[in-house]
Amino acid sequence: MTATRIEGKDVAGALKARVKDAAAQLKSAHGITVGLGVILVGEDPASEVYVRNKGIAAREAGLHAVEIKLPASSTEAEVLAEVARLNADPSVHGFLVQFPTPPQVRQTAVIDAIDPAKDVDGLTATNAGLLVSGREGLVSCTPSGALMMIKQVKADLAGLDAVVIGRSILVGRPMAQLLINESCTVTTAHSRTRDLPALCRRADILVAAIGKPNFVRGDWVKPGAIVIDVGINRIAGENGKTRLVGDVAYAEAAGVAGAITPVPGGVGPMTIACLLRNAVIAACRQNNLPVPAAL
Numbered sequence: 254m255t256a257t258r259i260e261g262k263d264v265a266g267a268l269k270a271r272v273k274d275a276a277a278q279l280k281s282a283h284g285i286t287v288g289l290g291v292i293l294v295g296e297d298p299a300s301e302v303y304v305r306n307k308g309i310a311a312r313e314a315g316l317h318a319v320e321i322k323l324p325a326s327s328t329e330a331e332v333l334a335e336v337a338r339l340n341a342d343p344s345v346h347g348f349l350v351q352f353p354t355p356p357q358v359r360q361t362a363v364i365d366a367i368d369p370a371k372d373v374d375g376l377t378a379t380n381a382g383l384l385v386s387g388r389e390g391l392v393s394c395t396p397s398g399a400l401m402m403i404k405q406v407k408a409d410l411a412g413l414d415a416v417v418i419g420r421s422i423l424v425g426r427p428m429a430q431l432l433i434n435e436s437c438t439v440t441t442a443h444s445r446t447r448d449l450p451a452l453c454r455r456a457d458i459l460v461a462a463i464g465k466p467n468f469v470r471g472d473w474v475k476p477g478a479i480v481i482d483v484g485i486n487r488i489a490g491e492n493g494k495t496r497l498v499g500d501v502a503y504a505e506a507a508g509v510a511g512a513i514t515p516v517p518g519g520v521g522p523m524t525i526a527c528l529l530r531n532a533v534i535a536a537c538r539q540n541n542l543p544v545p546a547a548l
């Protein structure tokens with residue numbers, strides 16, 4: 254079997270176009286320019302690239318992009334002051350703080366300070382709780398994007414066995430919750446899970462969010478399964494260069510799976526598209542307007 258390759262760029266491109274239309278509609282019908290903010294603390298090169306790409310994507314979709322860069326030496330209080338400023342800024346409908354932050358700035362303190370209505374990363378306890386309760390909130394972007402990719406190949410997931418490897422608050426936990434909400438039977442695996450290969454072999458849907466290059470092997474994959482590779486790992490490549498690979502040994506798994514996402518070009522592009530989508534959703538809700546059905 255050779256798996257269908259689920260192209261994140263295509264799915265994300267289509268979503269970005271719908272977001273752009275919705276943003277234009279908010280502007281023309283209601284005079285609202287959707288604002289998306291990002292706070293970056295420090296000079297981590299990977300984080301700088303992510304933040305730059307988010308700004309470019311926001312502007313391309315017609316959003317007002319606000320980028321706040323703080324030095325790595327910033328105190329937690331200084332970061333929280335910027336969070337409070339964006340919470341209060343009516344031109345910014347959603348924002349995120351790029352993690353990881355330097356060690357003196359606690360991630361939980363930052364998350365707890367974000368207004369849940371503007372929490373486009375879906376990290377606050379309020380939004381996490383709303384997701385668990387099956388109620389309307391803002392859902393973490395990477396799992397939202399991953400679910401959209403799964404639905405590209407199968408619309409009705411009810412009754413399927415899903416295994417999510419990883420239990421982070423950013424990816425694994427909300428991913429599992431989204432799949433529960435789709436009526437899948439979900440197992441969340443992590444570093445203490447026993448006999449992970451055998452568990453994975455039962456999965457109709459296998460999501461890998463681990464952060465270990467090529468960790469999931471082809472013989473862990475159930476024939477015909479949908480495999481979503483969230484991992485982004487930089488490894489040594491040819492001629493002294495580096496390259497990106499996922500958590501799944503792609504060539505092996507693609508020989509067994511029914512459908513699979515590549516790295517790069519899979520879940521990554523979807524994450525940014527879902528971030529823009531969340532900003533538009535937040536803007537609609539803050540103005541008591543319905544969220545466009547196309548989103």
Ligand code: NAP
Nearest residue numbers: 395419420421424443444462463464483484485520521524
């Ligand atoms: P994380 O917070 O480090 O969580 C990794 C998870 O993997 C943990 O739950 C950990 O288990 C589990 N794990 C580690 N080693 C394992 C093992 N040997 N067997 C089974 N489980 C194991 O990472 P994250 O933020 O969720 O991100 C995961 C990956 O996704 C990373 O590569 C990251 O770069 C990527 N990512 C991609 C996007 C995107 O846009 N595509 C967005 C976010 C993250 P424990 O809990 O037991 O430690």
